[in-house]
Amino acid sequence: MSASKSAKSKSRTDQDLSGSSARGETSKKDRLIDTANLGLEAAATISESSDILAPLKAACRTTKLILEVIQTVQHNQDDWNDVIQRLEEYMTAIENQIDSFENYPPEERVVDEAFSEPLIHYVRLLEDFHSMVSNMGFKRKRTGLGALASISRVKVDAETIRKFHRDIEDRHRQFMGALGLFTASRLQVVERHTKAILKNVDKSALQDLPLASFVASSVHTTCLQGTRQAVLQTISHWAESVTDKPIFWLCDIAGSGKSTVAMSATARWRTEGMLGGQFFFSMTNSEASTTDKFCSTMARELAQHMPALAPHIAEAVTENPAIMRGSFDEQFRTLVTDHLRHRPKPIILVIDAIDECKSAAQRRELVETLSTAVRQCRNLRIFMTSRPDPVIEAVLGSLSIKSKLEDRLHDITHRDNIDDIAIYVHQSLNQVLSEDKIQRLVAKANGLFIWASTACRMINNQSTLNTPESIYDRLMSLEESGAIDGVYDLVFERTDKESYTVLCHMLAILLVAFEPLTIGDMEDV
Helix, strand or coil: CCHHHHHHHHHHHHHHCCCHHHHHHHHHHHHHHHHHHHHHHHHHCHHHCCECHHHHHHHHHHHHHHHHHHCCCCCCHHHHHHHHHHHHHHHHHHHHHHHHHCCCCHHHCECCHHHHHHHHHHHHHHHHHHHHHHHHCEEEEECCCCCEEEEEECCCCHHHHHHHHHHHHHHHHHHHHHHHHHHHHHHHHHHHHHHHHHCCCCHHHHHCCCCCCCCHHHCCCCCCCCCCHHHHHHHHHHHHCCCCCCEEEEECCCCCCHHHHHHHHHHHHHHHCCEEEEEECCCCCCCCCCCCCHHHHHHHHHHHHCHHHHHHHHHHHHHCCCHHHCCHHHHHHHHCHHHHHHCCCCEEEEEECHHHCCCHHHHHHHHHHHHHHHHHCCCEEEEEEECCCHHHHHHHCCCCCEEEEECCCCCCCCHHHHHHHHHHHHHHHCCCCCHHHHHHHHHHHCCCHHHHHHHHHHHHCCCCCCCHHHHHHHHHCCCCCCCHHHHHHHHHHCCCHHHHHHHHHHHHHHHHCCCCCCHHHHHHC
């Protein structure tokens, strides 16, 4: 039915109704039906579209229509509330995917039938349910002449609601799985494109650049799904907006989860094609605790993530064979910033844990160089993390080009910090401790993720003779909430006596070692 025909039909229907109340109910119902028809007409074109955004936007649009209809229903509230909560979560997840895919060029959003089938099935399930609740939420009674005489409400039974809940959960899982496969396939296309470009580049020039050996993913992970949403949204908004603050400084105490947030942001920007490079400082790695290989590592990262820039970087290395003996500022300019003009879109460099660069002079030089670079390159953005550091503060403190998010990850005045730790602890200890003990453990963490994660590992440690309950009791007996030193004291206290001498020897070696030692180094001792 076309929109005009629907409007005429509605007008005739209104004339046949008696009483203002009936007219109001019919008008409301007809608007829902008209909206449903428009949604169905839009959904009918999805199977003909090759753009991944088509089913995503249709799913979002139809979910909103369903939520609008459900708001008018006043029975089985508990069951409906569960559906509403689940649909809102799914809609948020899909909206995030839309935001991500909208950054893809059109040719990279083309989806074939293998990927699109579960997407279309999901949208059709939503459309069917929308049609059902629209038609069952109201029932029109007719006179013998066929004219509409009154309107009555019809309940959708609880089992029907629960069945839809199960169906939508299953279809949404397939839907998101297909999206994951689609994203992976696009990354493979990008990788093939990268390899094709690099074939025409002097590979030896890039490979001769020193590379810091520290692999961030071997130490850090991304945020647990559903956590740190507010912080990640703030960071994403900064990355995607036109801003006069090209430096984002995430500053917080040790153990608050800065590196985990950095890993999540890095993963998203890599998928979206905005990541230029990453460098995760670490005091435990000799090459990652100085800036000696920072510029060369970032140049190789840039060539990998932005393959179109690889020929320019290789040419610069060839023309400046002694570049690694130049000043830090000269290295960064020659290997990194000079080439960003060849790509007009924003490029983000991620630099984590700057405070773990051992030399204060190097930290100051790095931050000063970055501050100069963002002024000279309008498309360059820097995402950096650190603990509170007077050296960094002295350089950035008075500058207006930075956006600083401080103490956001552990401050318990932000309720989501407590909620995020609760999600983590529940997932880690769901079958180990009772619900009330889990809640007390969450409160004891006092907003500090490293306290919660260390406590969970201790409780789940099956190599000790102590029961989870006894370890829990000792954790709860600690005087200060969220104090990580107290947790470490418990770790030492519960060390097996036979291993205690070895532990002391290992700690002694770490204390006197001239260079930081890795776990592999310690295993060779």
